[in-house]
Amino acid sequence: MGKNRKSPELRFIKRQGRSYLICLGTRPSWGSLYHFLLTISWWRFLALISAVYLAINAFFALLYLASGNGIASAHPGDFGDAFFFSVQSMASIGYGAMHPTTLYADILVVIEALVGFFIMAVATGLVFARFSLPTAKVMFSNFAVIAPYDGIPTLMFRAANQRGNFILEAQIKVSLVRNEITKEGDFMRRFYDLKLVRSQSPAFSLSWTVMHQINESSPLYNETAESLQEKVGELIVTLTGIDETISQTIHSRYSYISDEILWNMRFVDILSFTPDGKRVMNMTHFHDVMPLE
Template sequence: MKQFKKMAKFRSLLRPSLGNKNSSHKVSRPLQNSQKIDLFHPARSDLYHWLLSLSWRKFLLLVTLFYFTLNIFFAFAYLSIGDGIANAEPGSFKDAFFFSIQTLSTVGYGSMYPQTFYAQLLMTIEVWMGLLLIAILTGLMFARFSRPTARVHFSQVAVVCSFDGIPTLMFRAANRRTNRILEAQIQVSLVRNEVTQEGHQLRRFYDLKLLRSRSPIFGLSWQVMHPIDQTSPLYGNCAEYLEQVEGEIWVTLTGLDETFSQTIHARHSYSSDEILWNMRFVDIFSRTSDGRYQIDLSRFSDVIPLN
């Protein structure tokens, strides 16, 4: 019983990191008693993955701060050894700082150069660190640019309305790129809290059967539909029930990007308050003057009440 409660507590800690955010877990060997997983400080547990997961703005800001901090550190180090830089004003932080930038980048214009043994030793350490950092940053930049990504736009809400006389859960997905996603597959799951016969509380997954879960070519828009019939875990339930059990709809989409020939994926989730009952989506399809279809993404999540 104690072991199960610990596992349930561990699941509750993991839950906020799921939903619309990316996460993956791989267990290669059992954890020892002294090992702990840092759930709230990913930079400590997996620095490489954390650097790849940062947004471009935060990544470039972090690199810039680290670059200037490192040069400031070496500038003070050069000042601490006295008059070790030729043609530099004695005690000038500005000259020491710009000499550190020239050394770290291995530019070396020649106007300033180390003239003492300790300055040459410090310069050797800085050049070695500069070469190492350039290699690391080059690898990180290449990994970030080469990582396959998907620009799939999901509707902000899901609706429940009648389709062919059957209550149906619906939401929309659109490819925001001009290319196509080949062999697209979508999977929808219901996640809700349950209590077993033994009194254990857990969060359980149920796969939802879709009218169409595969698309050979995903180009414009895809309206995903799950009929709420007698085989559906949503059968006989309502909005109040989903709110009571903290129900969520989890969506995962995978496919092959035709430009890069690489597998891409996207995911989204709908909480109970984002599922609207007795509503339907507005029509967003139209045709241009030359006969091509287009969709209006500005109304992608607009809904209207059923007549």
């Protein structure tokens, strides 16, 4: 007989308020634990670490209870005393009120001190890694629009750097994803890279209007709102660059489904000037669109 194969795992994930069903193949191994601990939310991370800490102390408390009267000044059979003695031993507090009195309890203290040392090292490393993890704070417009620009139909959407610093050597890539049927009748989900009017910025600080001209060489040529929706079209946007503050590479991503691509619409202007000639960015209208006149 052949080797037993693990059944594929199906999982729902949420991105930008939408749910996706993905197949992960075989179930994730323990090698994915580090990635899991870095990507879960802070409250889940703290809850998990606290639960592990309490569970380990409860386990050692049961082992101390098995020794009978191995802890001085502790009530025999009292789980609370054994638990608090375990906490003191793991944290190397040593108040002095309770201490081991038997060889069995001494061995448990040694083992628990070693376990506590590794737990503290792992927890400290995870907290530091989560704090130092480089993240981008880039906002994308809620919609992408298609409107004439210099007489050519152009796909446009906005991006803004919300940190107030510079993202150096910023690069944006946009791909069109749609369902297609090959000549052989096979279904495929195909990706097409879109050529942008400007795909990089040496110093991205405020707002960036990303544009793709829809000409004969564009994958969007001859597409309509109805045809794109029928093909389950979607735009995948990725932005990468170097955060000048921490000098590390950061990245951000976004996507626009066909319902979020508005035809014959344009963005409301957000740039204006003060009487003394200074530029003003009105971000309250960042997501606003209006019909073409």
